[in-house]
Structures are given as structure tokens and as C-alpha cells.
Amino acid sequence: xxxxxxxxxxxxxxxxxxxxxxxxxxxxxxxxxxxxxxxxxxxxxxxxxxxxxxxxxxxxxxxxxxxxxxxxxxxxxxxxxxxxxxxxxxxxxxxxxxxxxxxxxxxxxxxxxxxxxxxxxxxxxxxxxxxxxxxxxxxxxxxxxxxxxxxxxxxxxxxxxxxxxxxxxxxxxxxxxxxxxxxxxxxxxxxxxxxxxxxxxxxxxxxxxxxxxxxxxxxxxxxxxxxxxxxxxxxxxxxxxxxxxxxxxxxxxxxxxxxxxxxxxxxxxxxxxxxxxxxxxxxxxxxxxxxxxxxxxxxxxxxxxxxxxxxxxxxxxxxxxxxxxxxxxxxxxxxxxxxx
Amino acid sequence: xxxxxxxxxxxxxxxxxxxxxxxxxxxxxxxxxxxxxxxxxxxxxxxxxxxxxxxxxxxxxxxxxxxxxxxxxxxxxxxxxxxxxxxxxxxxxxxxxxxxxxxxxxxxxxxxxxxxxxxxxxxxxxxxxxxxxxxxxxxxxxxxxxxxxxxxxxxxxxxxxxxxxxxxxxxxxxxxxxxxxxxxxxxxxxxxxxxxxxxxxxxxxxxxxxxxxxxxxxxxxxxxxxxxxxxxxxxxxxxxxxxxxxxxxxxxxxxxxxxxxxxxxxxxxxxxxxxxxxxxxxxxxxxxxxxxxxxxxxxxxxxxxxxxxxxxxxxxxxxxxxxxxxxxxxxxxxxxxxxxxxxxxxxxxxxxxxxxxxxxxxxxxxxxxxxxxxxxxxxxxxxxxxxxxxxxxxxxxxxxxxxxxxxxxxxxxxxxxxxxxxxxxxxxxxxxxxxxxxxxxxxxxxxxxxxxxxxxxxxxxxxxxxxxxxxxxxxxxxxxxx
Numbered sequence: 001x002x003x004x005x006x007x008x009x010x011x012x013x014x015x016x017x018x019x020x021x022x023x024x025x026x027x028x029x030x031x032x033x034x035x036x037x038x039x040x041x042x043x044x045x046x047x048x049x050x051x052x053x054x055x056x057x058x059x060x061x062x063x064x065x066x067x068x069x070x071x072x073x074x075x076x077x078x079x080x081x082x083x084x085x086x087x088x089x090x091x092x093x094x095x096x097x098x099x100x101x102x103x104x105x106x107x108x109x110x111x112x113x114x115x116x117x118x119x120x121x122x123x124x125x126x127x128x129x130x131x132x133x134x135x136x137x138x139x140x141x142x143x144x145x146x147x148x149x150x151x152x153x154x155x156x157x158x159x160x161x162x163x164x165x166x167x168x169x170x171x172x173x174x175x176x177x178x179x180x181x182x183x184x185x186x187x188x189x190x191x192x193x194x195x196x197x198x199x200x201x202x203x204x205x206x207x208x209x210x211x212x213x214x215x216x217x218x219x220x221x222x223x224x225x226x227x228x229x230x231x232x233x234x235x236x237x238x239x240x241x242x243x244x245x246x247x248x249x250x251x252x253x254x255x256x257x258x259x260x261x262x263x264x265x266x267x268x269x270x271x272x273x274x275x276x277x278x279x280x281x282x283x284x285x286x287x288x289x290x291x292x293x294x295x296x297x298x299x300x301x302x303x304x305x306x307x308x309x310x311x312x313x314x315x316x317x318x319x320x321x322x323x324x325x326x327x328x329x330x331x332x333x334x335x336x337x338x339x340x
Numbered sequence: 341x342x343x344x345x346x347x348x349x350x351x352x353x354x355x356x357x358x359x360x361x362x363x364x365x366x367x368x369x370x371x372x373x374x375x376x377x378x379x380x381x382x383x384x385x386x387x388x389x390x391x392x393x394x395x396x397x398x399x400x401x402x403x404x405x406x407x408x409x410x411x412x413x414x415x416x417x418x419x420x421x422x423x424x425x426x427x428x429x430x431x432x433x434x435x436x437x438x439x440x441x442x443x444x445x446x447x448x449x450x451x452x453x454x455x456x457x458x459x460x461x462x463x464x465x466x467x468x469x470x471x472x473x474x475x476x477x478x479x480x481x482x483x484x485x486x487x488x489x490x491x492x493x494x495x496x497x498x499x500x501x502x503x504x505x506x507x508x509x510x511x512x513x514x515x516x517x518x519x520x521x522x523x524x525x526x527x528x529x530x531x532x533x534x535x536x537x538x539x540x541x542x543x544x545x546x547x548x549x550x551x552x553x554x555x556x557x558x559x560x561x562x563x564x565x566x567x568x569x570x571x572x573x574x575x576x577x578x579x580x581x582x583x584x585x586x587x588x589x590x591x592x593x594x595x596x597x598x599x600x601x602x603x604x605x606x607x608x609x610x611x612x613x614x615x616x617x618x619x620x621x622x623x624x625x626x627x628x629x630x631x632x633x634x635x636x637x638x639x640x641x642x643x644x645x646x647x648x649x650x651x652x653x654x655x656x657x658x659x660x661x662x663x664x665x666x667x668x669x670x671x672x673x674x675x676x677x678x679x680x681x682x683x684x685x686x687x688x689x690x691x692x693x694x695x696x697x698x699x700x701x702x703x704x705x706x707x708x709x710x711x712x713x714x715x716x717x718x719x720x721x722x723x724x725x726x727x728x729x730x731x732x733x734x735x736x737x738x739x740x741x742x743x744x745x746x747x748x749x750x751x752x753x754x755x756x757x758x759x760x761x762x763x764x765x766x767x768x769x770x771x772x773x774x775x776x777x778x779x780x781x782x783x784x785x786x787x788x789x790x791x792x793x794x795x796x797x798x799x800x801x802x803x804x805x806x807x808x809x810x811x812x813x814x815x816x817x818x819x820x821x822x
Contacts, residue, residue: 047455047818050451051452051454054406054447054450055444055447055448055451057410057447061410061413061439062436062439062440062443062444064413064414064417064439066439066440068424068436069432072424072429073425073428075428076417076421076422076424076759078417079414079416079424080418083766086414086418087766087769087770087773090411094408094410094777097403098781101402101403105400105788148760148761290428290507291506293506294429294430294432294433294507297507297510305441306440309440313444318809319452319460320455320459322810328817329817330818
């Protein structure tokens with residue numbers, strides 16, 4: 001296989017990792033005001049993702065860095081073209097990340113309330129905008145002969161793009177609710193499970209419309225198979241949730257998101273950013289790529305270190321495998337004075 | 341203002357801001373890991389109290405460093421897309437490797453450290469912080485390799501057809517001669533910053549009546565911090581000197597601009613203590629100098645030759661300025677802004693020396709368990725980490741401004757790297773939004789730091805002894821390092 005194809009696949013893997021992992025912590029963040037009924041339950045929810053959200057977020061940094069290195073033209077066109085949505089995502093990730101670290105630093109309610117808003121909006125905005133961005137990448141955007149994006153913000157806000165945003169938003173919310181159901185105990189666990197099924201039904205509907213639309217636009221036989229399996233995984237996940245099998249339910253949404261991303265990349269290949277101005281201007285895995293030497297160096301690094309990273313990230317989830325319930329939250333943590 | 345001006349201001353503001361948090365983060369991970377290891381090995385309660393106290397201050401600082409770091413990676417593509425297209429083949433690789441090797445390590449093991457007090461055995465818990473430190477070192481290595489390549493491009497060839505620089509030797513980029521002196525300089529500075537922070541915060545608390553009972557603990561912390569500061573300070577000075585010599589060789593204009601040396605000095609170049617030039621930066625008006633010192637700093641010999649700004653300007657114009665279609669061509673000239681390079685160089689060194697001198701003074705005042713009888717100890721102590729942090733800022737302002745008008749020395753000017761497709765509206769929105777957000781965050785973080793420093797270290801609390809994954813008591817409340 002060509003190294004450019006290998007790197008296209010590796011970048012797909014990085015986005016799969018990002019959406020499957022940060023997807024659920026976006027979901028937990030968005031559902032904070034919906035699922036948690038009091039401060040202790042909010043602490044329970046935040047603590048389910050507390051040790052892992054930052055590690056999850058690194059996937060997008062590596063995806064960005066790998067795109068820069070393996071497909072410099074793709075990185076340059078995408079980041080300068082999708083300027084304002086990316087700025088919004090940056091602001092959201094900044095306030096959200098700080099909220100997780102600073103929320104517990106003061107005891108008074110107004111302080112916590114403001115950081116809660118940062119968590120909620122900071123999770124909602126990227127969950128929506130990543131979908132808009134990806135849908136537009138797959139559908140194509142105006143790109144000129146110099147590989148420059150020639151549209152505006154409103155070019156991206158087309159019906160297909162917005163639907164893509166709603167799909168990621170609803171899928172991540174479902175995924176997050178499944179995660180809360182899996183990682184907590186007591187009343188909140190049951191509420192999370194019920195909510196996951198309800199949001200999941202909406203997500204399934206939106207996702208099917210979106211995937212069929214994508215298939216009609218740019219799909220191949222392979223992407224069709226992948227999309228069908230993704231849809232089945234979602235249905236399976238929802239059924240598992242209804243049956244009280246939280247582990248399987250979470251695996252269901254995990255697989256759904258992973259396969260949806262894989263399907264989009266399959267539909268995209270061999271383009272990386274198709275041009276709607278003229279197909280000849282499209283960025284492809286070959287005309288956007290770095291040199292064979294750079295790709296070779298990076299391949300060695302990836303082959304050696306990716307398994308190590310996966311190993312210790314998986315170990316972290318194992319260390320924090322216990323469910324968290326209301327009685328695990330130390331009462332001193334809730335006091336009015338600065339938390340100790 | 342055009343997009344270029346806005347993008348330059350944004351890069352300057354966003355990067356200097358980010359780096360206010362970086363050296364302390366790098367250095368404190370080592371200090372905290374060291375304190376925790378000392379506790380694991382000796383069982384002394386004070387070491388655990390200091391670990392937890394400085395751990396909390398570290399987390400407040402680290403959070404901003406992380407979130408502002410995301411912007412760094414995005415803004416190359418957003419504001420500097422032509423730069424990204426030109427250098428991506430060379431510059432992208434260290435960035436990607438940094439993410440894979442360093443960011444995962446830092447974030448994952450920090451999560452384990454914060455939430456793992458009741459989930460991991462003690463030695464393993466301390467080991468997590470050592471791994472975070474290893475991650476910060478790896479991160480520094482790769483990002484500084486990328487920056488060093490911009491100062492002194494090596495291991496590449498220029499592909500005229502593709503119009504870009506292409507990597508031909510990864511190891512040459514990793515062990516660039518600028519990199520091998522810059523990395524230790526930055527890391528020693530980080531240790532110095534953490535040393536002054538440990539010293540300064542402890543000195544402040546030592547002087548407070550309400551923390552009188554903890555004086556022996558803070559006394560010890562002051563001494564540890566002072567020793568770290570001085571040892572690291574020696575490292576900073578030695579590596580800084582080496583950097584000067586490499587710079588004189590590969591970026592003579594930057595050295596000349598640092599000194600306000602307008603004409604070439606064939607031997608015994610003077611070191612300027614104060615030089616004032618004409619407003620157009622072309623001529624020296626007034627100077628106070630130390631004879632021959634610059635020759636020594638730049639070449640290692642008192643009669644070494646140091647080139648001056650004016651002859652270099654002509655030489656660069658001849659070499660790079662003939663082809664207007666080249667990315668190395670500029671309408672302006674090939675001189676950086678002399679007052680900025682001249683003063684930033686001096687602020688960097690002055691603040692660094694001040695911090696080292698302050699640490700030495702406090703070390704002497706606290707010798708043999710002595711209680712210093714001076715009231716200003718706390719104020720002096722707290723001024724030291726501020727001085728080292730600002731010294732880092734000035735150092736970066738110097739090294740980046742001194743490279744101008746280049747973004748990649750000799751290959752590409754900064755003005756040709758800017759994104760051609762980005763509008764003034766977009767760039768200005770980004771600059772305003774990020775600057776305003778960063779300002780608010782700075783206020784919040786300083787207030788939090790002050791609150792938590794004032795409180796001092798919490799009383800000793802014995803952490804549970806557990807195996808991996810937690811104790812057998814499934815109902816025990818969780819323990820966090822928040």
C-alpha cells in the first residue's frame with residue numbers, strides 16, 4: 001500500500017479515537033444540567049470523566065499534528081478555510097478544559113455555576129461544529145487552483161453540513177449518557193440509561209438520514225457496508241441499554257461512532273478535500289501529501305509508539321474501573337469554603 | 341492593519357502568554373515528583389504536605405498552559421497557511437511526534453496522579469509525576485527542534501517545483517546545532533523558574549504569623565528552592581553562553597542586533613552596556629561599553645571577529661534580495677527591529693541575574709537553620725519567580741524578533757508565510773476574542789493562585805495504602821488532589 005494511503009488511514013484512526021473518546025466526555029458535559037439534579041450528582045458526573053478527558057482531547061492534537069506533517073496542504077487549506085468555526089471550537093475547548101480544573105477550586109455557587117456553563121457550552125459547541133466541519137469536508141467546498149478555500153462561514157452552514165452537526169451532537173449526547181450509565185451507580189445510573197435510549201432514538205433517525213445522504217453523494221460499496229453496520233451497532237446499543245446491559249450499550253455507541261467516521265473517510269478517499277469549484281482543484285492523498293521520506297519517518301514513530309499509548313490509556317480506564325456513586329463524593333468537597 | 345500585522349500581533353500575544361505558564365509547568369513537575377519521592381522514601385510528613393500544596397498550585401498553572409497550547413497548534417494553519425504549506429514536510433513531523441510521544445504521556449499520567457491517590461500504590465503514584473515530567477521534556481525537545489530549524493534550517497532540500505522545503509535527514513533536524521544548545525537552556529530555565537517558585541512561595545509563607553507552626557517546613561523548602569535555583573542558574577548561564585557562540589556563527593545579524601553593533605569589529609569587539617542609535621536604526625549615537633567582551637562571548641576569544649549590522653544588511657540584500665518572486669525577498673531590509681532585540685536581550689539577562697542573586701542572598705540569610713530577621717524576605721522571594729518567568733518571555737521575544745524579517749532563516753520571510761485567504765475581519769475577530777479571553781483567564785488564575793498560596797499547605801493526612809485500582813472497601817469516599 002502507498003504510504004499516503006497508510007497515512008490517510010492513520011489520520012482516520014486518530015479521528016476515530018478522538019470522536020469515540022472525547023465524544024462521550026462532550027456528551028457528559030452537555031448533559032450536566034439535564035442528568036444531574038444537585039451539586040453532588042454534578043460532581044459524580046464530572047468525576048466519571050475527570051481522570052481521562054484531557055487524555056481524550058490529545059487525540060485531536062495528534063490528528064492535527066499528523067495532518068500537518070503527512071498532508072501539509074490539507075492542514076493549510078482546512079485550517080485557514082474553516083477559520084471561524086475552528087476559532088469557536090478553540091474558545092470552547094479552552095473554557096471547557098479550564099472549567100474541569102477550576103470548578104472545584106472555590107466553594108461558592110456562583111463560581112461553580114459559571115464554570116458549569118463553560119462545561120455545558122464548551123461541550124455543546126465542538127460536538128456540533130466538528131460534525132458541520134466533517135460533513136463539509138466530505139461534501140466538498142469551494143477551493144481554487146491555489147488550494148485556497150474561497151467560501152465564507154455561510155458556505156459551511158448548508159443543510160447537509162448542519163445535519164452532520166446535529167448527527168455528531170446527538171450521537172455524542174447518547175454516547176455520553178451511556179458512559180454515565182456505565183460509570184455511576186444509584187438513581188443517576190438509571191436516569192442516564194433511560195435518557196440514552198430517548199436521545200439515541202433521535203440520533204438514530206438523524207444518522208440514518210445523514211448516512212443515506214452521504215452514500216448518495218459520494219458513497220462506494222464499502223462505505224455502504226460500513227454505514228449499515230454502524231446503524232446496526234446503534235440499534236444494538238439502544239436495545240442493550242433497554243435491557244440494562246450498560247457495557248454492551250456503551251460498546252454499541254462506541255462502534256457506531258467509530259464506523260460512521262470510518263465510512264466518511266472511505267467516502268472521502270482518495271480526496272482529502274474535494275473542490276466544488278472544479279474537481280481538478282481537489283486536494284487528494286497524493287497532491288496534498290508530504291514526501292515519502294517524511295511519511296516513512298512518521299510511520300516508524302507511529303508503529304512503535306501508538307501501541308504503547310493505547311496500552312497506558314487502556315490501563316488508566318482499568319485503574320478507574322469502579323463505578324462512582326453519590327456516597328463516594330467526600331462531603332468536604334462540597335463545603336462553602338475553598339475546596340481542599 | 342492588514343492580515344499580516346494582525347497575525348503577527350496574535351502570534352506574539354498568544355505565544356508569549358502561553359509561555360508564561362510553560363517553564364513553571366516543566367520545572368514544577370520535577371520538583372513535585374522529587375518531593376513526593378522524598379516522602380515515599382523517608383516517610384517525612386512535611387514532604388507529603390509540600391507535594392500536595394505545590395501540586396495544587398501546579399494544577400492551577402498547568403490548566404492554562406494546556407488549553408492555550410491547543411491554540412498554538414491550530415494557528416499555524418489558521419493564520420500562517422503559506423508557511424504551513426512551505427515547511428509542513430519538515431516542521432510538521434516534530435509537531436506530530438510531540439503529540440504522540442509527549443502530550444499523551446503528560447495528560448494520561450497527570451490524570452492518574454490527580455485522581456489516583458486512593459487508586460495507586462505510593463511508589464507508582466510518584467512514578468506518574470515522573471512520567472509527566474518526562475512528557476514535558478519530550479514535548480520541549482520536539483517543539484524546540486522545530487523552532488531551531490526555523491532559526492537554522494538543516495536536513496532539508498528546497499524543492500523549487502513544489503515550492504517547499506522537504507525533509508531529507510530527520511536526525512539532522514533533531515540534533516541541529518542550535519537545538520542542542522537551546523534545549524538545555526530552556527530546560528535549565530524551567531528548573532530555575534520552579535526553584536524560585538518553591539523558594540518564593542515558601543519564603544512568603546515563612547514570614548506569615550498564622551503559619552508560624554510550619555516554619556521548619558517552609559525553611560527547608562526555601563533552602564531546597566534556592567539550591568535548585570542556583571544550580572539551574574549556572575546551567576542557564578553556561579548554555580546561554582554556548583548559544584551566543586552558535587548564534588554568532590549561524591545568525592550573525594541576530595548577535596549584532598542584540599548588541600547594537602553597527603559596524604564589523606575585526607577583533608576585540610566591545611560589549612554594550614548601553615547603546616543608543618538613530619531612530620532609523622542605522623547608526624550609533626552614544627554607547628557605554630566593556631572592551632573586547634563581545635568578541636569573547638561570541639567567539640570565545642578576546643580578539644575574535646564579530647560582524648556588524650550594516651555590512652550584514654548589504655550582504656543579505658545581495659544574497660536574498662535580487663528575486664522579487666522568491667519567498668526570501670522583502671521590500672524592507674534584512675534587519676530586525678534593533679531597539680527590541682537590544683533591550684529584550686538585556687532584560688532577559690538582567691532578570692535572570694537578579695533571580696540568581698536573590699536566591700543566593702536568601703540562601704545565605706537562612707544558613708545553618710538561621711531565621712532571617714528581615715521583613716522583606718517574602719516580597720523578595722515572590723519577586724523571583726516573576727523575574728525568571730519574565731526573563732523567559734524576553735528571551736523568546738529576543739530570539740524570535742531577532743530572526744526577523746525571516747520566519748525560516750534564509751528561506752522564507754514572515755510576510756510571505758501569512759494565510760492569503762483569510763480576511764481582515766476573520767483575523768481581527770480571532771485576535772480580539774483570544775486576547776480578551778486570555779486577559780480574563782489571567783485575572784482568574786492569578787486570583788486563584790493568590791488564594792491558594794495564602795492558605796498555605798494543608799495539615800498532614802495519611803493517604804490510604806492501596807493496591808492498583810483502589811482499596812477493597814468499595815464505599816470509601818474518593819480522594820482527589822484538587
